[in-house]
Amino acid sequence: MRVAWTSDQVRALEEPLLAAGVPLMERASFALAVHVAGVLRERRGRVGGARAVVLAGGGNNGGDALHAGALLAGRGVEVWAVTTSARVHAAGLAAVRAAGGRVVTVADPEGPDVRRVPVDEAAALAARADVVLDGVLGIGARGGGVGGVAGALVSAVGALPDRPFVVAVDVPSGIGVDDGTRSGPVLDADLTVTFGAAKPGLLLPPAARSVGRVEVVDIGLGGLPEGARPHVVRLEVPDAAALWPVPVAASHKYTRGVVGVVAGTRSYPGAAVLATTAAVRSGAGMVRYLGDVGETVVAHRPEVVVGPGRVQSWVFGPGVSPDDAGQRRRIEFAFEGVLQRGEAAVVDAGALELLPRHVGPHVVLTPHAGELARLLTRLGADVDRAGVEAEPLRWARLAHERTGATVLLKGGVTVVAGRGGAAYAQADAPAWLATAGAGDVLAGILGALLAGRVDDLHDDASLVAALAATAALVHGRAAHRANPGGPVDAAAVADALPGTIADLLREAGTLAP
Numbered sequence: 001m002r003v004a005w006t007s008d009q010v011r012a013l014e015e016p017l018l019a020a021g022v023p024l025m026e027r028a029s030f031a032l033a034v035h036v037a038g039v040l041r042e043r044r045g046r047v048g049g050a051r052a053v054v055l056a057g058g059g060n061n062g063g064d065a066l067h068a069g070a071l072l073a074g075r076g077v078e079v080w081a082v083t084t085s086a087r088v089h090a091a092g093l094a095a096v097r098a099a100g101g102r103v104v105t106v107a108d109p110e111g112p113d114v115r116r117v118p119v120d121e122a123a124a125l126a127a128r129a130d131v132v133l134d135g136v137l138g139i140g141a142r143g144g145g146v147g148g149v150a151g152a153l154v155s156a157v158g159a160l161p162d163r164p165f166v167v168a169v170d171v172p173s174g175i176g177v178d179d180g181t182r183s184g185p186v187l188d189a190d191l192t193v194t195f196g197a198a199k200p201g202l203l204l205p206p207a208a209r210s211v212g213r214v215e216v217v218d219i220g221l222g223g224l225p226e227g228a229r230p231h232v233v234r235l236e237v238p239d240a241a242a243l244w245p246v247p248v249a250a251s252h253k254y255t256r257g258v259v260g261v262v263a264g265t266r267s268y269p270g271a272a273v274l275a276t277t278a279a280v281r282s283g284a285g286m287v288r289y290l291g292d293v294g295e296t297v298v299a300h301r302p303e304v305v306v307g308p309g310r311v312q313s314w315v316f317g318p319g320v321s322p323d324d325a326g327q328r329r330r331i332e333f334a335f336e337g338v339l340q341r342g343e344a345a346v347v348d349a350g351a352l353e354l355l356p357r358h359v360g361p362h363v364v365l366t367p368h369a370g371e372l373a374r375l376l377t378r379l380g381a382d383v384d385r386a387g388v389e390a391e392p393l394r395w396a397r398l399a400h401e402r403t404g405a406t407v408l409l410k411g412g413v414t415v416v417a418g419r420g421g422a423a424y425a426q427a428d429a430p431a432w433l434a435t436a437g438a439g440d441v442l443a444g445i446l447g448a449l450l451a452g453r454v455d456d457l458h459d460d461a462s463l464v465a466a467l468a469a470t471a472a473l474v475h476g477r478a479a480h481r482a483n484p485g486g487p488v489d490a491a492a493v494a495d496a497l498p499g500t501i502a503d504l505l506r507e508a509g510t511l512a513p
């Protein structure tokens with residue numbers, strides 16, 4: 001599990017340690033230098049003789065970068081520090097100089113001993129580097145992107161035609177550290193070396209697209225205090241495996257969970273096939289289908305039972321248009337069971353327009369950004385698709401607050417907002433998964449998961465958000481497995497589910513090999 005702490009949470013953990021004289025910056029900069037040396041070795045075979053440019057802002061983030069630069073200079077790297085502020089971390093600057101590094105500035109220099117260079121010249125230095133360390137801004141960044149001459153430098157380095165390898169120190173400078181927003185120039189990183197724990201902006205879109213590979217370095221901050229919740233979580237294989245319902249010898253199809261799927265119409269029969277197939281292939285005990293295309297469904301999935309009956313979870317909406325009277329009636333009727341008997345439900349596509357006024361967190365909405373914008377607009381918020389894409393967690397949370405439902409917002413990074421402030425950001429899928437019908441498959445996976453864990457949902461409402469994140473993880477991994485490195489179709493993703501789930505459980509040691 002990868003957890004993200006906010007800047008305030010990090011500062012609260014740092015404060016007593018710094019007061020006690022714990023050398024946090026030494027630890028951070030040492031680990032940073034080790035990672036940069038690793039990059040140099042991997043890319044050039046050796047560390048000595050490489051050229052590194054350190055971009056250093058006026059705070060401790062610049063201090064980390066300068067100290068790391070000094071360590072690299074000590075290993076034979078030609079180091080140039082470019083400072084973006086008149087005052088920078090004094091000890092870091094002295095260390096760079098003492099180790100033989102050279103220093104220039106793009107800011108107004110305070111003393112005569114730093115040569116001022118134009119932004120273009122500093123960017124040209126970066127262009128010739130094997131690696132650039134971005135220590136312009138860390139968790140002390142105020143909103144609105146990188147300002148002043150530092151912003152001009154970040155833009156100029158980012159626009160270089162032959163971009164050097166960029167290592168972000170703690171976070172890529174310019175991202176919204178706590179909310180993942182991007183509102184000005186950001187220096188996209190190839191690698192982010194972050195201290196203590198990930199920060200929300202490293203996991204949340206759109207900033208998460210700027211972070212490259214993320215390495216979390218333990219600098220001894222310990223953990224969050226009792227009862228404090230990480231701001232955002234990203235589940236990994238062992239977490240998903242631990243949440244996946246695995247049958248035992250005494251299980252039968254009803255204890256494993258029955259999924260009722262109300263999907264597809266005569267115009268869109270494929271959605272019914274994909275959603276039911278995904279539910280079957282995710283290990284539901286039984287899948288029932290309600291709708292007008294039962295024959296097509298059974299032709300593809302003979303295991304599916306057509307017609308009403310008891311279910312533990314529902315999948316509403318793939319391929320359903322709300323003006324289809326039959327499906328509309330079935331969904332509205334089934335929602336009564338959801339509200340009265342506590343059956344879980346996945347509400348997708350056309351069914352989002354049929355959502356009752358208020359539901360519980362055992363109902364999971366699965367909109368993409370456009371659908372969430374439409375839903376929120378109906379609920380009185382002023383937001384369009386671009387607005388949702390700019391701040392996905394904020395809007396997913398608002399939808400949770402206004403509807404009571406758990407909200408899974410689909411996208412390149414899938415964001416989940418649920419009860420008790422639960423927030424997940426999953427980036428498991430190849431971009432090839434952005435294909436028609438992929439959402440129907442996700443709905444089926446989640447339906448099977450909810451049916452299998454329905455008894456636990458009502459004891460722990462925040463579990464639903466974790467299950468939604470698990471569904472996104474399995475969906476993404478199934479897409480990778482369906483055709484590694486190439487295009488996938490939704491049916492192939494559904495077909496890859498049994499193997500994906502078996503691998504997941506094996507990898508986590510939940511199943512014997």
Ligand SMILES: NC(=O)C1=CN([C@@H]2O[C@H](COP(=O)(O)OP(=O)(O)OC[C@H]3O[C@@H](n4cnc5c(N)ncnc54)[C@H](O)[C@@H]3O)[C@@H](O)[C@H]2O)[C@@H](O)CC1
Nearest residue numbers: 024025058059060061137138139140141142145146147170
């Ligand atoms: N407190 C500590 O001793 C430790 C801090 N650490 C490092 O220190 C960083 C935090 O350091 P700071 O709190 O000094 O803050 P930063 O270094 O992130 O930024 C503060 C500086 O940036 C300027 N600034 C803020 N917003 C700006 C904007 N939008 N545009 C342009 N300039 C802006 C401020 O005026 C100030 O000079 C962490 O990210 C981490 O890299 C680590 O070394 C671990 C220990």
Ligand SMILES: Nc1ncnc2c1ncn2[C@@H]1O[C@H](COP(=O)(O)OP(=O)(O)O)[C@@H](O)[C@H]1O
Nearest residue numbers: 410411412429430431433434436437438439440
């Ligand atoms: N750039 C991307 N990278 C990875 N996955 C993506 C990307 N864009 C969309 N997806 C995923 O693809 C699926 C598309 O679902 P959806 O928009 O509902 O399509 P449909 O309605 O045609 O099934 C979602 O699971 C979403 O998270």
Ligand SMILES: [K+]
Nearest residue numbers: 134137171173
């Ligand atoms: K940085």
